Amino acid sequence: MKNGLKSGTVKLSPDRGDWPQRYHRERMRLRKLTGNARYTFEHIGSTAIPGLDAKPIIDMAMLIPSFRRLPLWIKRLEKAGYLYKGEYGLPGRHFFVKGNPVTHHLHLVTPGSEHWTRWLLFRDYLRANPLEAKRYDEAKLKLARKYPTKREAYTKAKTPVINRLLIRAGIWLKTADHYPSPR
Secondary structure: OOOOEOOOOOOOEOOOOOHHHHHHHHHHHHHHHOOOOOOEEEEEOHHHOOOOOEOOOEEEEEEOOOOOOHHHHHHHHHHOOEEEEEOOOOOOOEEEEEOOOEOEEEEEEOOOOHHHHHHHHHHHHHHHOHHHHHHHHHHHHHHHHHOOOOHHHHHHHHHHHHHHHHHHHHHHHHHOOOOOOOO
């Protein structure tokens, strides 16, 4: 499957092994926008977990000091081909999409963001627990077949599955020998 996905649709693609490289290329491109400032970027979502089927959209999170300069970020990112979508249903997160069809999602959050913590915990838990990743993959594939043209319904139906995994991930985190996982 080619990169990108038409808005509102759900079509999962098998992991072709190139998602980390696509993330790194885009991260380097975005780093040029930050100048000398250092911002933290993370590859999140299913394309960040080896072996998972995923929408062929690279999800990226960027940690910025505050939203005080958000108008500047919106302007910079729009020049780089991103479309600003506002908080888009997640208070405390500013969301951007790139491409037509969409090839990248970019989430801006600030230190202490619950979203950031959950995204990284979920990703690292599934990376460290292949059986849980396989169960999640099977659930996603089933839901994608059920909601091929209703992405909001697909996302809503995944929420209980994700929440159950996050509970187990929290227990895992408390008992793990190390965190975060190597990247």
